[in-house]
Amino acid sequence: RLALLARMLDEAPASITVHDTDGRFLFANHQTLRLHGYENAEEFLAINLHDLDVPESEALLAERFRLISETGEARFESAHYRRDGSILPLEVTAKITNWTGRPAIFSIAADITGRKRAEEALRQSEERNRLLSDMTMEGILLHKNAVAVDLNLAMAKMLGFAREELLKKNFMEFVHDDDRSLALENISKEYAPPYT
Secondary structure: OHHHHHHHHHHOOOEEEEEEOOOEEEEEOHHHHHHHOOOOHHHHHOOEHHHHEOHHHHHHHHHHHHHHHHHOEEEEEEEEEOOOOOEEEEEEEEEEEEEOOEEEEEEEEEEOHHHHHHHHHHHHHHHHHHHHHHHOOOOOEEEEOOEEEEEOHHHHHHHOOOHHHHOOOEHHHHOOHHHHHHHHHHHHHHOOOOOO
């Protein structure tokens, strides 16, 4: 049974590690070695978690250890250096365990490189759209049921407010009383079903 369990851990599709509370690795499965670019377990086990974590993750390590100690487990994003120096983004689920009579951290981590690339592509796309929107002289307002979701600088300037002041405001308060019923009618048409 122990041999079967060891084989299952080693062949798991996720990175599985055990390290002590000082960051010394005690176990690493095959996927951990593959993701980090190591050929043998001995070389990987000689590394300390403090050296493997990128500086941003290393700065959060003490707080994460504290959280795991207090609650028994934690889920978070982290990033490690691969053997070639490139960065490996990970989503980690860590749990406190007992390893040969000593407290240790059992972690399962998934490579989230694809997700991080998609998030960055979306961020760049939103930035480009924002830039194009802010370059136009016409006011642009995105709303849901008359509540401002987003607007460009030209619209904020027209209304005499900073953009942040207008977000989540009901823009009907900027419509003159004489025009309010027409504006409400147009909004109701806008949200009406396209077919009757």
